[in-house]
Amino acid sequence: MKNIELATGIFYVGVDDHRTDLFENHMQLPHGVSYNSYLLVDEKVVLIDPVEIGFVGQYLSNIRYILKARPVDILVVNHAEPDHSGSVAILQEEPPDMQIVGNAKTFAPLEAFYGPLANKHVVADGDVLSIGVHQLQFFTAPMVHWPESMVTFEQTTGILFSNDAFGGFGTLNGAAFDDQHDIAFYEDDMRRYFANIVGKVAVPTVKALQKLSGLSINMIAPSHGLIWRSQPEWVIGKYSQWAQHQSEEGVVIVFGSMYGNTARMADVIARGVADAGIREIRMYDVARTETSFILSDIWKYRGVVLGACAHYGDMFPNMSSLIHGLSSFKPQNKVFGLFGGMSWSGGGLSTLKKYAEELKWNVVAENVEVKGAPARDEDIEQLYQLGLAIGREVKTR
Numbered sequence: 001m002k003n004i005e006l007a008t009g010i011f012y013v014g015v016d017d018h019r020t021d022l023f024e025n026h027m028q029l030p031h032g033v034s035y036n037s038y039l040l041v042d043e044k045v046v047l048i049d050p051v052e053i054g055f056v057g058q059y060l061s062n063i064r065y066i067l068k069a070r071p072v073d074i075l076v077v078n079h080a081e082p083d084h085s086g087s088v089a090i091l092q093e094e095p096p097d098m099q100i101v102g103n104a105k106t107f108a109p110l111e112a113f114y115g116p117l118a119n120k121h122v123v124a125d126g127d128v129l130s131i132g133v134h135q136l137q138f139f140t141a142p143m144v145h146w147p148e149s150m151v152t153f154e155q156t157t158g159i160l161f162s163n164d165a166f167g168g169f170g171t172l173n174g175a176a177f178d179d180q181h182d183i184a185f186y187e188d189d190m191r192r193y194f195a196n197i198v199g200k201v202a203v204p205t206v207k208a209l210q211k212l213s214g215l216s217i218n219m220i221a222p223s224h225g226l227i228w229r230s231q232p233e234w235v236i237g238k239y240s241q242w243a244q245h246q247s248e249e250g251v252v253i254v255f256g257s258m259y260g261n262t263a264r265m266a267d268v269i270a271r272g273v274a275d276a277g278i279r280e281i282r283m284y285d286v287a288r289t290e291t292s293f294i295l296s297d298i299w300k301y302r303g304v305v306l307g308a309c310a311h312y313g314d315m316f317p318n319m320s321s322l323i324h325g326l327s328s329f330k331p332q333n334k335v336f337g338l339f340g341g342m343s344w345s346g347g348g349l350s351t352l353k354k355y356a357e358e359l360k361w362n363v364v365a366e367n368v369e370v371k372g373a374p375a376r377d378e379d380i381e382q383l384y385q386l387g388l389a390i391g392r393e394v395k396t397r
């Protein structure tokens, strides 16, 4: 079998995960995920970022296929989260004198997960480690995605081993490079990954991008998803756009409905949005679509309309997960509209309004609350006007 070689002596040795249903045990993976790892064979043998523990057998086999009996001298840990660091302790068993490279914040979480580690080597921001021909330079990237996150830049080839940054969901399916795939297939999964993992730390991401802007980056090798050999500027552009909350013309309508009445309200609103000239309209039943997909589209589009029926004086329960996501990740530059279905004393709309105030949402249209079914002309007109107002507002921005 031919090795996947990024440059002379630099190999991909990661694994595809086709079996995990839920990433971080809460986000669906319809197209799987890859845990990317890189092997540099030089005077020293270096591994950059190991993989999730469940794949350690396959991972060791990938490494041995290239190295045969030669040992690994250095393991670089860019990030301590277990989807990468899971196999650190096992790697250290063989060989026992392998050095582990991390920054000042790496080893506390690593040892909290895996117990005491030997042969730790702490690097500072900008330090260079020579491994022979190749020169590894380390840059801290705090909060992209955890406090200890860093990236590693190989100076002679211009390859940036970026860890979570520039990553995405989706397995590699035998071909690791961007020019071997239809990128459009990966874009949605990349944005969903960004919106639900890196999006919360958009400001540190922008700072990290600025910090790296002086480097001559020829290739981006993240720890999930495609390796950007031909179009690194494409993924840098996308990440910059998402991190700066630049949204597109479109409206996401999300409803929580017990007996279909709030869903009917959403349909009327959609008519108004469409009549305002919006072509990108995404509608979600919050009980049927997992939050990460909805949050991803909210990140993409400018307009957001949320509606919930009442449930014991509160809102439809499944809406809470989405509100948690909005509260935590705080997508910016949005225009909101709210609506609710009322049973006896309401609770759907009033709860949404409470969150709108707390989270300082820009609610641009008159909120609408309907008792029972949206069958009265005045209810239908109000809902339609709400849709029109949101659509027009989205178009003017």
Ligand code: FEO
Binding pocket: 079, 081, 083, 084, 145, 146, 164, 223, 224
């Ligand atoms: Fe892919 Fe934050 O770990």
